[in-house]
Amino acid sequence: MGLKQINRLHAISRKPARIILGLMSGTSLDGLDMALCEVSGSGADTQCKLLKFTTIAYDNDFKDKVREVFAKDTVNFEYLTLLNPWIGHYHGQLINQTLSQWQVRHEDIDLIASHGQTVFHCPHHQHAHEDFGNGTLQLGDGDQVATQTQIITVSDFRQKHIAKGGEGAPLAQYGDYLLYQSERVNRVLLNLGGIANFTVLPRNATVEDVQCSDIGPGNTLMDAYCQRYLGQAYDEGGKLAKQGRVCNSLLESLKAIPFFHFDTPKTTGPEVFSLTMLEQKQALCSEPLSHQDVLATLNELTVWCVLEHLSALQLNGPTQLILSGGGAHNALLVEKFKSRLPACYEVTELLQDGVCVDSKEAALFAVLANECVAGSGLFSFGKISLPG
Structure with a gap:
């Protein structure tokens, strides 16, 4: 045999x-x-x-x-x-x-x-x-x-x-390079799974030019919060987050998590971005927060960490931000990316050869x-x- x-x-x-x-x-x-x-x-x-x-x-x-x-x-x-x-x-x-x-x-x-x-x-x-x-x-x-x-x-x-x-992790670097490199434009493949990660493919990139890193929470905190407190799997389309207001004090406390300030490449997981951590941060906030407020703040945290890491890339010329993962279905996230990124960015969903x-x-x-x-x-x- x-x-x-x-x-x-x-x-x-x-x-x-x-x-x-x-x-x-x-x-x-x-x-x-x-x-x-x-x-x-x-x-x-x-x-x-x-x-x-x-x-x-x-x-x-x-x-x-x-x-x-x-x-x-x-x-x-x-x-x-x-x-x-x-x-x-x-x-x-x-x-x-x-x-x-x-x-x-x-x-x-x-x-x-x-x-x-x-x-x-x-x-x-x-x-x-x-x-x-x-x-x-x-x-x-x-x-x-x-x-x-x-x-x-x-x-x-x-x-x-x-x-x-x-x-x-992330291993997407290798498949992304083989399948999606371009001679014409820079490409950033942003996967919004539980953890957000990106693969950066400068135009005409060699494999040595490719950057790949986890950058922070994608859906993990939002999903876990919905499952524990609302009895639903996730915030469909970001509808609940859109009803809330961002709590700046909680957001600033979350932004101080050391992982965000490490150099790339780096990796992380739910071991760091957990509900236990979130509850500890919430306990430091004096203002009452609705479930919608918490989700609005977590949604904003994901947007912030993506934009912070993109701004550090200093890519020149037209750039495609290609979204994948469950977070690509979160209309609020996508709307924020499109409205806040520089004009050189084109935000699109992945679709190539059926993938x-x-x-x-x-x-x-x-x-x-x-x-x-x-x-x-x-x-x-x-x-x-x-x-x-």
């Missing part, structure tokens, strides 16, 4: 194009994004065409299981050990169900690219352990996915980034899996699991 699968992997690596199912499960725990892509070439010749896309919403049982360990300093070690294969098995089941609904045969898919479920992100600047460097942990064992689906699976992408001196706002991250992991199997090694991330 091993030699047969290795020969199969070698044959896949030599194909002009590969059918790859990219998976993404973000810190918002909304669901599992599945992007079925046709990825041709490799390196600078890479092209990615989206064939099918869906998001399978997580049920409360899955969310509750992950939240037992998510972004917590102390967890039950036995539980954590058991959760890793369970998530991989569960994702494998969701893949099988989706392929059946799509009427896509398993044998027609060359690779699965599985991001896994981040449960803790811990760059060096975030912890006090002098003997240790950067760390991050994604659960969802790739062997479970490969065995459940009988499809070669590439997973655990972030560990190579750490091994090479990075913080394990759009919601499917981008899953598709980018398909590109990384393609590089792992068929690339030159320059962007080689991920571990390969053979079906067994």
Whole structure:
């Protein structure tokens, strides 16, 4: 079985194009994004065409299981050990169900690219352990996915980034460079997921010119607040935030969080931008705040951190700000970007070869899996699991 699968992997690596199912499960725990892509070439010749896309919403049982360990300093070690294969098995089941609904045969898919479920992100600047460097942990064992689906699976992408001196995120830098560099305009790809991150592609950029960094909270604080206090998943379109007023004292207190003032590249997560932190900041405010006021302030915080980081780039000439992630659906955020950015900026949503706002991250992991199997090694991330 091993030699047969290795020969199969070698044959896949030599194909002009590969059918790859990219998976993404973000810190918002909304669901599992599945992007079925046709990825041709490799390196600078890479092209990615989206064939099918869906998001399978997580049920409360899955969310509750992950939240037992998510972004917590102390967890039950036995539980954590058991959760890793369970998530991989569960994702494998969701893949099988989706392929059946799509009427896509398993044998027609060359690779699965599985991001896994981040449960803790811990760059060096975030912890006090002098003997240790950067760390991050994604659960969802790739062997479970490969065995459940009988499809070669590439997973655990972030560990190579750490091994090479990075913080394990954001990995969008590599896929963004391969797919979206332009000779004509500067491009800033702004992903507004739980955490906001951007990839900066100056026109005619080489890979050494690319900047990529987390910059602060995207939706994580707004979503968590809505879930705890309003019983809803998120502030749809920013409608609740639009009804509130920005509390300047709370906003200034949030702006003082040290992460905002670190140099890029940098990474962060819900471990820093948590409701516990927000509640501590709110306790320092003397004025009463409605839920709408808090959401208005958090919305403004996201806008502020994006604009602050963009202004520091000092890009010359026409620049496209290309939005993706759930925050791209927040009309209030988008409206503020369009009204406050200089005239040289064009604000637009991602749409290229079928890859759009919601499917981008899953598709980018398909590109990384393609590089792992068929690339030159320059962007080689991920571990390969053979079906067994």
